[in-house]
Amino acid sequence: MSSDSAPLAGRVALVTGGSRGLGRAVATRLAADGAAVAVNYRRDSGAADEVVAGIAAEGGTAVAYQASVDDEAAVAAMVRRIGEDLGPVDLLVSNAGTASRGTAVADTDEQEYLRLLRVHTLGPLALIRALLPGLRAAERGDVIVVSSAIVETTPAGGAAYTMAKAAMEAAARTLAFEERRHGIRVNVVAPGLVATDMGERLVAASGAPTIADLDARYPFGRVARPEDVAGVVAFLASADADYLTAQRIRVDGGGPGIPIVAAGPA
Numbered sequence: 001m002s003s004d005s006a007p008l009a010g011r012v013a014l015v016t017g018g019s020r021g022l023g024r025a026v027a028t029r030l031a032a033d034g035a036a037v038a039v040n041y042r043r044d045s046g047a048a049d050e051v052v053a054g055i056a057a058e059g060g061t062a063v064a065y066q067a068s069v070d071d072e073a074a075v076a077a078m079v080r081r082i083g084e085d086l087g088p089v090d091l092l093v094s095n096a097g098t099a100s101r102g103t104a105v106a107d108t109d110e111q112e113y114l115r116l117l118r119v120h121t122l123g124p125l126a127l128i129r130a131l132l133p134g135l136r137a138a139e140r141g142d143v144i145v146v147s148s149a150i151v152e153t154t155p156a157g158g159a160a161y162t163m164a165k166a167a168m169e170a171a172a173r174t175l176a177f178e179e180r181r182h183g184i185r186v187n188v189v190a191p192g193l194v195a196t197d198m199g200e201r202l203v204a205a206s207g208a209p210t211i212a213d214l215d216a217r218y219p220f221g222r223v224a225r226p227e228d229v230a231g232v233v234a235f236l237a238s239a240d241a242d243y244l245t246a247q248r249i250r251v252d253g254g255g256p257g258i259p260i261v262a263a264g265p266a
């Protein structure tokens, strides 16, 4: 799979939250396209090992790394270990994320805002700072941020999550202009509802039975699958997207889908 002619041959990718859901599909796809992939996870080492084994079985290269993205020291240690094992990262997919508690602004305290900001914004920015020397030195560097289409719809109960995603989008756009002279591309992918553990939890919280029950009500007859997002990430990292930076691509079938969010955000 990782022959010299593969589109991402020679590149070293880090996918945060690469053990499950969207990140798993992205890690698998980037490895299939020839990148060596660092699969970051927080708790579920079994899931991360499964992703690594699946990539190896297809002839690709992947290694799992534990670090919570909101722990700056752990992130710095992870970046060092990836450098030793695979070489400097030249492609970051900042994907790790968690949902908010779904409370209204009237009932959301500062701790909840800070918890979400640490995972979706401040942690990823510390990771980017740690990776920038390697990204700048690379022939081409990419930062691809997984945000959410929710930034446009701002549903009730989602302020902490939506604000954190919006803040990261603003930082990513700024970074794109700052780092263009170093050959770094920074782009945002903003999915609508996706069929993952997080997606299933969200749907359950809104009172709908399962994502499968919602398929017929979504564009193209189905809720997005993780592979739909992974394909867009692979495109953004490819030579075909060489002249793209500071872009935001919504992956929601042209949405909006049905407004299922009653109690919590995607």
Ligand SMILES: NC(=O)c1ccc[n+]([C@@H]2O[C@H](COP(=O)([O-])OP(=O)(O)OC[C@H]3O[C@@H](n4cnc5c(N)ncnc54)[C@H](OP(=O)(O)O)[C@@H]3O)[C@@H](O)[C@H]2O)c1
Binding pocket: 016, 017, 018, 019, 020, 021, 022, 023, 040, 041, 042, 043, 044, 045, 047, 067, 068, 069, 070, 095, 096, 097, 098, 119, 146, 147, 148, 149, 190, 191, 192, 193, 194, 195, 196, 197, 198, 199, 266
């Ligand atoms: N699913 C949707 O409908 C949807 C829609 C729009 C945007 N998104 C965004 O897409 C991204 C991926 O979501 P998903 O649906 O794939 O979620 P998921 O199924 O819950 O998977 C989350 C992944 O992120 C990891 N993770 C969570 N917190 C972490 C932390 N602090 N540090 C490192 N890794 C962490 C998890 O690792 P462990 O298992 O080890 O904890 C897991 O690999 C998130 O940023 C999410 O906000 C999702």
